[in-house]
Amino acid sequence: xxxxxxxSRPVTPATPATPPTPPVPLAALLAREDLGxxxxxxxxxxxxxxxxxxxxxxxxxxxxxxxxxxxxxAGVHIPPGAGAGGGRDGGSADGAGAGCDAGAGYFDAxxxxxxxxxxxxxxxxxxxxxxxxxxxxxxxCERHGLPLVEVPPRTTFSGVARAxxxxxxxxxxxxxxxxxxxxxxxxxAAARPDPVPSVLRRLAGRLDGRAVLYGPEGAEIAAAGRExxxxxxxxxxxxxxxxxxxxxxxxxxxxxxxxLAVYALGAGQDFVLGxxxxxxxxxxxxxxxxxxxxxxxxxxxxxxxxxAARSSxxxxxxxxxxxxxxxxxxxxxxxxxxAHWYVVHARPTTGTPDPISASALGAALGSPLVDPAGDVVxxxxxxxxxxxxAPRPPASTSDGDPDAxxxxxxxxxxxxxxPNPAATNPSxxxAPRQTPAPQPGWTLGVxxxxxxxxxxxxxxxxxxALARARATRVPLVRHADRPALADxxxxxxxxxxxxxxxxxxAAVPALTGTLRAWLSLHGSWDRTAVALSVxxxxxxxxxxxxxxxxxxxxxxxxVRMELWFALRRT
Numbered sequence: 228x229x230x231x232x233x234x235s236r237p238v239t240p241a242t243p244a245t246p247p248t249p250p251v252p253l254a255a256l257l258a259r260e261d262l263g264x265x266x267x268x269x270x271x272x273x274x275x276x277x278x279x280x281x282x283x284x285x286x287x288x289x290x291x292x293x294x295x296x297x298x299x300x301a302g303v304h305i306p307p308g309a310g311a312g313g314g315r316d317g318g319s320a321d322g323a324g325a326g327c328d329a330g331a332g333y334f335d336a337x338x339x340x341x342x343x344x345x346x347x348x349x350x351x352x353x354x355x356x357x358x359x360x361x362x363x364x365x366x367x368c369e370r371h372g373l374p375l376v377e378v379p380p381r382t383t384f385s386g387v388a389r390a391x392x393x394x395x396x397x398x399x400x401x402x403x404x405x406x407x408x409x410x411x412x413x414x415x416a417a418a419r420p421d422p423v424p425s426v427l428r429r430l431a432g433r434l435d436g437r438a439v440l441y442g443p444e445g446a447e448i449a450a451a452g453r454e455x456x457x458x459x460x461x462x463x464x465x466x467x468x469x470x471x472x473x474x475x476x477x478x479x480x481x482x483x484x485x486x487l488a489v490y491a492l493g494a495g496q497d498f499v500l501g502x503x504x505x506x507x508x509x510x511x512x513x514x515x516x517x518x519x520x521x522x523x524x525x526x527x528x529x530x531x532x533x534x535a536a537r538s539s540x541x542x543x544x545x546x547x548x549x550x551x552x553x554x555x556x557x558x559x560x561x562x563x564x565x566a567h568w569y570v571v572h573a574r575p576t577t578g579t580p581d582p583i584s585a586s587a588l589g590a591a592l593g594s595p596l597v598d599p600a601g602d603v604v605x606x607x608x609x610x611x612x613x614x615x616x617a618p619r620p621p622a623s624t625s626d627g628d629p630d631a632x633x634x635x636x637x638x639x640x641x642x643x644x645x646p647n648p649a650a651t652n653p654s655x656x657x658a659p660r661q662t663p664a665p666q667p668g669w670t671l672g673v674x675x676x677x678x679x680x681x682x683x684x685x686x687x688x689x690x691x692a693l694a695r696a697r698a699t700r701v702p703l704v705r706h707a708d709r710p711a712l713a714d715x716x717x718x719x720x721x722x723x724x725x726x727x728x729x730x731x732x733a734a735v736p737a738l739t740g741t742l743r744a745w746l747s748l749h750g751s752w753d754r755t756a757v758a759l760s761v762x763x764x765x766x767x768x769x770x771x772x773x774x775x776x777x778x779x780x781x782x783x784x785x786v787r788m789e790l791w792f793a794l795r796r797t
Contacts, residue, residue: 249395249398249399249402249509250276250277250278250295250395250398251276251277251391251394251395251398252272252273252274252275252276252277253266253272253273253275253276253277253297253347253348253374253376254271254272254273254275255394256277256297256376256387256390256391256394257272257376259390261386261390262378262382262386262387262390263379263381263382264350264376264377264378264379264382264387265376265377265379266374266375266376266377267351267360267365267368267375267376267377268365268368268369268374268375269348269368269369269372269373269374269375270372270374272374275347275348275374276295276347277295277296277297277347277348277391278293278294278295278296278347278395279293279295279296279297279391279392279395280296280297280299280350280384280387280388280391280392281296281297281298281299281388282298282299282300282384282388283298283299283300284300284301284303284304285304286304286337287337287340288300288340288341288344288346289340289341289343289344292341292344292345292346293345294344294345294346295345295346295347296346296347297346297347297348297349297350297376297387297391298341298346298348298349298350299350299352299378299384299387299388300349300350300351300352301351301352301354301355301356301357301384302351302352302356302357302361302364303356305333305356305357305361306333309333309334309361309363331363331366331367333363334361334363334364334366334367335367335370335371337364337367338364338367338368338370338371338373339367339371341373342371342372342373346373347374348373348374348375348376349368349373349374349375349376350376350377350378350384350387351364351375351376351377351378352378352380352382352384353377353378353379353380354380355380360375360377402508402509402510403510405433405508405510406510406513406514409429409433409510409514409517410514410517412429412433413426413429413430413433413514413517413518413521414521416428416429417521417524417525419668420575420576420584420587420588420666420667420668420669421575421578421581421584421668422521422525422583422584422587423440423448423449423522423525423526423581423583423584424449424451424581424584426518426521426522426525427439427440427449427450427451427452427518428451428452429518430451430452430502430514430515430518431451431452431453432451432452433514434452434502434504434511434514434515435504435505435506436452436453436455436485436486436502436503436504436505437450437451437452437453437454437455437463437501437502437503437504438450438451438452438500438501438502438518439463439467439500439501439502439503440498440499440500440501440522440526441464441467441471441498441499441500441501442497442498443471443497443498445464445467445468445471448498448581448582448583449581449583455483455485455503456483456485458482458483459482459483459485459487459503460503462480462482462487463487463489463501463503464501466478466479466480466487466488466489466501467489467499467501469489470489470490470491470499471491471497471499476490476491477489477490477491484505485503485504485505486503486504486505486506486507487501487502487503488501488502488507488512488515489501489502490502490515490516490519492519492522492523492526498522498523498526500515500518500519500522502515525583525586525587526583540553540554540557549679549680550679550680550682551678551679551680553679554568554679557596557607557609566610566612566678567609567610567676567677567678568607568608568609568610568676568677568678568679568682568685569607569608569609569610569662569663569673569674569675569676569685569689570605570606570607570608570673570674570677570682570685570686570688570689571592571605571606571607571608571663571671571672571673571674571689572603572604572605572671572672572686572689572690572692572693573588573603573604573605573606573666573669573670573671573672573693574602574603574604574669574670574693574697575668575669575670576668576669576670577668579602580599580602580603580604581599582599585597585599585604586599588604588606588666588669589606591666592606592608592663592666593608593609594606594607594608594609596608603690603693605686605689606663607682608663610662610676611662663703664703665702665703666702669702670693670696670697670701670702670703671692671693671696671702671703671704672688672689672690672691672692672693672694672695672696672703672704672706673689673692673703673704673705673706674686674688674689674692674706675688675705675706675707688706689706691706691743691747692704692705692706694744694747694758694759695747695748695758697757697758698744698748698751698754698755698757698758699748699754700757718796721792721796722796722797724793724796725792725793725794725795725796725797726797728777728789728790728793729777729790729793729794729797731776731777731778732772732773732776732777733797737769738769738772738773738776739794739797740759741755741759741766741769741770741773742769742770742773742790742794743794744758744759745766745770746787746790746791746794747791750781750787752766752767777790
């Protein structure tokens with residue numbers, strides 16, 4: 228009997244290449260009743276992924292595999308005697324022992340080459356060459372951990388291959404749909420009042436993991452999703468520091484079974500997006516990249532001469548300069564200095580503001596001058612310039628003679644007769660800067676436009692307007708700016724009268740603040756409680772205390788008017 232042919236063993240690459248196609252689980256093929264496939268040995272089919280199907284009757288299929296294939300064979304390549312007992316012409320009983328030993332060596336080398344090439348599974352057709360799957364082949368697959376599938380006689384290899392490509396096509400379509408839906412969801416999240424936390428929450432949900440935004444110092448600014456184990460969490464922070472200090476913009480790793488990936492956001496910003504997920508699907512990188520682009524836009528900072536001028540303004544203020552002296556340094560997007568400014572106080576409809584959402588609010592209002600400290604975001608917004616005065620009519624040439632004829636003017640050409648309207652009708656001027664408008668997800672209080680030396684007063688106006696907006700549940704309230712009877716009283720006399728009238732309660736800010744809010748809201752207990760974030764019974768107690776200390780009937784409209792006049796002067 229001739230010796231069985233043992234496949235040669237060329238150098239094996241360390242990591243077999245995998246085609247960039249969406250894999251399908253082997254379990255999906257086994258579930259196809261029309262194929263009738265049966266797994267003979269190997270691990271759970273759900274854990275085996277197939278990237279394609281390939282038919283080969285070569286004794287060494289290694290050079291023809293890319294990795295991840297379901298290799299299909301009918302055993303034509305098996306030498307005589309190697310598969311004794313499994314073929315239709317199995318050989319004599321005298322040579323059975325030698326055939327088994329030779330077959331074991333052949334099948335072991337054959338399966339080892341498939342595993343070295345990265346094959347996902349082996350499919351063996353039991354017709355027309357072999358009636359059953361050779362026992363030596365089953366044993367070799369068990370030793371090497373290669374899943375072995377029996378293909379029944381009624382199922383052709385082309386039918387198996389077609390089923391694989393059909394399942395891969397469906398997987399590809401489902402993956403594209405998943406990526407498209409994730410892109411739309413991330414874009415919608417970026418348009419929310421809290422864009423950065425919303426994007427992180429949506430990304431963590433789509434990847435079924437953790438999404439973290441790291442700041443320039445490596446600290447977590449915001450995060451969403453299930454927090455990974457301590458080792459993976461530390462490794463993710465280490466990857467973020469790595470891309471911050473190197474030219475690489477992305478990095479990946481796997482720690483404790485968790486897939487880690489980081490993305491540097493923009494050039495020179497030092498913000499990093501970190502993602503940790505228990506598994507990584509083919510489209511996850513695309514989804515995370517979309518989130519990284521959106522976060523780059525949300526965290527982007529314009530680095531220009533304007534930033535240097537604003538830093539100079541801050542330094543001058545700290546060194547004692549007056550606001551009106553540094554205001555010209557606070558350039559605007561159109562490059563013009565503004566003589567008047569709005570002060571805007573804002574609170575998010577839900578939750579508390581974060582620095583990124585505060586910056587987004589400032590961008591929506593047209594100003595980068597944002598103070599996100601505390602529960603209230605303050606924005607300094609340049610007011611639109613005053614409209615230019617209408618042109619005066621040309622002076623008469625009659626030298627004052629009432630009887631002189633009026634000067635003749637050239638006739639105005641008709642628009643319909645103009646063959647080139649663009650030549651005679653210049654482009655419209657750019658739209659003027661608008662006053663602060665309501666913003667989705669925010670409650671705003673807006674002051675009147677003031678000069679820089681009046682910013683503190685405008686700040687108080689915006690605070691009162693915001694309190695009224697929250698109490699009345701409207702998105703925006705503007706501080707009224709119109710002449711009043713109180714303006715007829717000289718400031719000195721008005722302030723002296725206010726100090727005398729409010730003297731009994733002036734030492735208790737909670738009483739004066741409550742009285743001011745209560746009067747501005749027409750004596751509404753509930754709205755005042757909302758505006759001050761206290762219980763309505765607290766409002767009642769404070770107003771009763773004010774009435775007792777002032778010895779006044781607060782139900783009297785004249786008394787309320789006097790008190791309101793005094794409160795406006797304090």
